[in-house]
Amino acid sequence: MSKPGPKPFYHEGIRFECQGSGKCCTSRGSYGFVYLTGADVKRFAEHFSLSPAQFKKQYCGSKDGRVFLIDPPEARGDCIFLENGNRCGAYEARPEQCRTWPFWPENMKAKTWRREIASYCPGVGKGRLHTREEIEAILDSQEEN
């Protein structure tokens, strides 16, 4: 069921299908962090045959209780797992933040969506229609994490 209140700009749904551009995996100003939930760390650790502690030691930093993928100088602001500028080197284990792109709470304001997200991400407007209900379920799932 949709949330009560005024209709959001996406009330008729939004088409989105990843085009493999890697744009959401590269740094753009303040959007430079890939944050990880506990489940993400566990999934990544299994993917790399490491313990969660080993994975965190090798690939993570933390601040204010939030764990994120490190960004070594050689990655030049791109995700540490991005290969050839457009391919996720750990796609099957990619974290929640990557799975829920572009439906992030901070993206879902009409102006931000049109000016930044839609003009930046080539997957917007392509592929399957994501209904308002689906989008809101994705947004809610992030609030729970």
Ligand code: SF4
């Ligand atoms: S984990 Fe993979 S999908 Fe997520 S930002 Fe890094 S390269 Fe992109």
